[in-house]
Amino acid sequence: MIVDKMEQSLRPVETPLPEYPTKYITLATGEKMVIRQITRDEVPHILEAVKPLMTVEKDFYDIVASRMYSELLGYYRYRVKDEYCLIGTIDGVIVGIVNGRTVDDKVGMSYHTMTLKQGLRIGAQLFAAKMEYHLDYLNQEEVWIVAESPNGFKRWMIEYELESRPEIWHELGGVPTYVLTKALWEKHKASKCTGRRPVKEELLKTSENPILPETYAQIPGYKRCAK
Amino acid sequence: MRQVGIVGVGHTKFGKWSGGTFTDMLSLAAVQALDDAGVKTGEGHGIDQVFVASMGSGIINRQSGIASALVDTLNLRPAMAETIENGPASGASAIKLGYMAIASGMCDSVLIVGGEMMRVVSGWEGTDFVATMLHPEAEYNYGLTLPAFAGMFTKLCMEKYGITEKDLSVVSVKNHEHAVHNPVAHIHVVPNLYAISEDEDAHVINPYVAEPLRMYHVCPVSDGAAAVLLCAMDKADRFKKKPVKIAGIGQATDTHAVAEREVPTDLLAVRLAAQRAYKMAGLTPKDMDVAELHDAFQILEVVESEEVGFFERGQGHIAARNGETKVGGKMPINTSGGLKAKGHPLGATGVSQVVEIVKQLRGEATGRQVEGAKAGLAVNFGGFGNNVVATILTKEAE
Numbered sequence: 311m312i313v314d315k316m317e318q319s320l321r322p323v324e325t326p327l328p329e330y331p332t333k334y335i336t337l338a339t340g341e342k343m344v345i346r347q348i349t350r351d352e353v354p355h356i357l358e359a360v361k362p363l364m365t366v367e368k369d370f371y372d373i374v375a376s377r378m379y380s381e382l383l384g385y386y387r388y389r390v391k392d393e394y395c396l397i398g399t400i401d402g403v404i405v406g407i408v409n410g411r412t413v414d415d416k417v418g419m420s421y422h423t424m425t426l427k428q429g430l431r432i433g434a435q436l437f438a439a440k441m442e443y444h445l446d447y448l449n450q451e452e453v454w455i456v457a458e459s460p461n462g463f464k465r466w467m468i469e470y471e472l473e474s475r476p477e478i479w480h481e482l483g484g485v486p487t488y489v490l491t492k493a494l495w496e497k498h499k500a501s502k503c504t505g506r507r508p509v510k511e512e513l514l515k516t517s518e519n520p521i522l523p524e525t526y527a528q529i530p531g532y533k534r535c536a537k
Numbered sequence: 538m539r540q541v542g543i544v545g546v547g548h549t550k551f552g553k554w555s556g557g558t559f560t561d562m563l564s565l566a567a568v569q570a571l572d573d574a575g576v577k578t579g580e581g582h583g584i585d586q587v588f589v590a591s592m593g594s595g596i597i598n599r600q601s602g603i604a605s606a607l608v609d610t611l612n613l614r615p616a617m618a619e620t621i622e623n624g625p626a627s628g629a630s631a632i633k634l635g636y637m638a639i640a641s642g643m644c645d646s647v648l649i650v651g652g653e654m655m656r657v658v659s660g661w662e663g664t665d666f667v668a669t670m671l672h673p674e675a676e677y678n679y680g681l682t683l684p685a686f687a688g689m690f691t692k693l694c695m696e697k698y699g700i701t702e703k704d705l706s707v708v709s710v711k712n713h714e715h716a717v718h719n720p721v722a723h724i725h726v727v728p729n730l731y732a733i734s735e736d737e738d739a740h741v742i743n744p745y746v747a748e749p750l751r752m753y754h755v756c757p758v759s760d761g762a763a764a765v766l767l768c769a770m771d772k773a774d775r776f777k778k779k780p781v782k783i784a785g786i787g788q789a790t791d792t793h794a795v796a797e798r799e800v801p802t803d804l805l806a807v808r809l810a811a812q813r814a815y816k817m818a819g820l821t822p823k824d825m826d827v828a829e830l831h832d833a834f835q836i837l838e839v840v841e842s843e844e845v846g847f848f849e850r851g852q853g854h855i856a857a858r859n860g861e862t863k864v865g866g867k868m869p870i871n872t873s874g875g876l877k878a879k880g881h882p883l884g885a886t887g888v889s890q891v892v893e894i895v896k897q898l899r900g901e902a903t904g905r906q907v908e909g910a911k912a913g914l915a916v917n918f919g920g921f922g923n924n925v926v927a928t929i930l931t932k933e934a935e
Contacts, residue, residue: 335738335741335742336732336736336737336738336739336742337732337738337742338726338728338729338732338733338742338743338753339726339727339728339729339732340728340729340731340732340736368555369553369555429724429725429726430726431742435741463659464659464660468659468660468661500740501740501741501744502741503741504737504738504740504741504742505738506737506738
C-alpha cells in the first residue's frame with residue numbers, strides 16, 4: 311500500500327519488538343486456553359468481539375470495552391506507538407483480550423484487560439501473560455498500571471502488591487499510577503503466571519482464525535447475528 | 538407447643554449484587570418468599586414478626602437497624618422486627634427464633650430474611666471482617682483468620698484420617714456439579730478434577746489459600762439474600778403452598794478459643810446440635826434423604842458428614858470418593874452446590890440451606906432433585922464451630 315506523505319507524518323515511528331511466544335494453559339475446567347499475540351491485520355476482527363460490551367455498565371465493561379476499542383483502533387490505524395494485543399482462545403473462541411504498549415526500552419504501559427468468558431480466572435492469566443511479555447521477553451524494568459474497576463484493583467494493585475507512584479502520568483489518566491517492578495514480578499510470578507510452550511500444532515491451529523463469541527454472559531439474551 | 542412449617546421461600550442469585558441497596562437485595566428475597574406463599578404486603582398482610590439475619594451489615598455496609606428498614610420498605614408495618622447476629626450461623630439462628638415465636642403462641646407467621654453484601658470490600662478486608670468472630674485476645678489479635686484455622690484443621694484431619702488434597706477436590710467438583718442445576722448459585726463452572734489437582738498448571742489455576750487448602754477447597758465471597766416464611770401448622774390453610782414441617786432444631790456451642798478443645802479434629806457442636814435436632818424430630822441419621830452441610834471449606838463437609846452420623850469417623854472422604862454424597866448417591870449432600878459453589882453470603886447461608894431443603898421436599902429442585910425426598914437436614918456453622926444450628930425438615934403426608 312502506498313502511504314502518502316501526510317499519512318507518513320501522522321504515523322509514529324515503530325520500534326521493532328520481539329513477538330510474544332504463544333503458550334497454552336490448562337484451565338480449571340480442563341479446557342486449554344491458547345494465548346498469542348495478534349497481528350495488526352487481525353484487529354478489525356477482534357474489535358467485533360469487543361464491540362457488544364461497550365454498553366454493558368456492570369463491572370465497568372462499558373468503559374473498559376470502549377477504551378480498548380479505541381486503543382486497538384489506534385493500533386490498527388497507526389495512531390499509537392508500539393502497541394500490542396494478546397488474545398486468549400478456547401477451542402478457537404476468543405475468551406479474553408489484553409493490550410498495552412512500550413513507553414521506551416525500560417518501561418511498559420499496561421492498557422486494558424478484558425475477560426469475555428468469566429469464572430475461570432482468564433483475565434488474571436492474560437494479565438500475567440502481558441506482564442510476562444514486558445518483563446521477561448522485552449526485558450523491561452517496570453510496567454505502569456492503572457485500574458478502572460474494583461476487580462482490576464483487587465487483582466493487580468492488591469494481589470501483586472504494586473508500588474504506588476502517583477507522580478507518574480499514565481496515558482489512561484484516572485487513578486494514580488501503580489507500578490509492577492521487576493522485583494515484584496519475580497516475587498509473584500511463580501504463583502501468578504503459568505503456561506506451556508511450545509504449543510502443539512493441533513492446538514495452535516485452533517487459535518489461528520479466532521472465532522467471535524456467539525453469546526456473552528455479561529449481556530443476557532445476546533446472540534451474535536451471522537453476517 | 539405448636540408445630541411450625543414453612544410456606545414460602547425466596548432466594549436472590551448469589552454472586553455480585555448490583556443495581557440496588559442492601560435493603561433492596563433483602564427485599565427481593567422477601568418478596569419472592571411472600572409471593573411463593575401467596576401473601577400480599579400492605580394492610581392485612583398477617584405477618585407478625587420479621588427477623589433479619591446479617592453478620593456484618595453494620596461493619597461492612599455501614600447500615601444497622603436492617604430489620605426496621607426492611608419492614609418499612611416491604612410495607613409490613615406494624616410487624617415486630619429484629620436483626621439477628623450469630624456469625625455465619627445467623628440465618629439458622631433467625632429461623633430458630635422464628636420457630637420459637639410461633640411455637641410459643643406469640644406469633645402465627647414470621648418472615649425470616651438472611652443476607653450479606655460482602656463484595657463491596659477487598660478480599661483482605663472481607664477476610665478480616667469474618668475473623669472478627671474469633672476470640673479477640675487469643676486468636677484475632679494474633680492475626681488468625683478463618684481460612685488459617687481451616688488450613689490447620691485440614692492438616693490435622695489429613696494426618697489422622699488419611700484425607701488427601703484430591704479428596705477435598707472430589708467434594709468440590711461434586712458441589713460444583715450440583716450448582717450447575719441451581720439457577721441461584723454463584724458459580725456455574727464445573728472444575729475438572731485432574732486440572733485442579735494434578736495438572737502442571739494447577740499451582741496457579743488452583744493456588745493455595747491456606748495450605749493444604751487450595752482455592753477450589755474454599756467458598757467464594759458472595760453477596761446474596763434468602764428468605765423463608767414460617768407459619769403455625771394449624772394456620773397454614775391461608776397460604777398458597779402446603780407447609781414443609783420444621784421437625785427439629787438443635788443448637789450447641791463449643792469453646793470460643795479453638796485451642797481449648799479437647800480433640801482438635803472433632804466438631805463437637807455439630808455433633809450435639811444434630812443429636813438434639815434428631816431427638817426433637819424423633820428421627821435418626823438414616824431417616825435423612827438429603828442434607829445441606831456448611832462447607833465454607835471442603836474439609837468441613839467431610840467432617841460434618843461424620844459428626845451428624847451419616848458416616849463413621851474417618852469415612853466421610855471415602856464416601857465422597859465413592860460418589861455416595863452425589864445426587865443419586867446413598868446420602869446426597871449439598872445438592873444446592875453448597876457454600877463452595879452456591880456461595881456464602883454469611884447471614885443468608887443458614888436460610889439458603891433451608892430453602893434448598895424445602896425445594897427438595899417439595900420436589901422443586903429441578904435437575905438436582907433427590908427422588909422421593911421426605912426428610913432433610915441443614916447444618917449452619919458459626920465461628921470455627923463454636924455455635925452450630927441443625928434444622929430438620931420433613932414433608933407431611935399428602
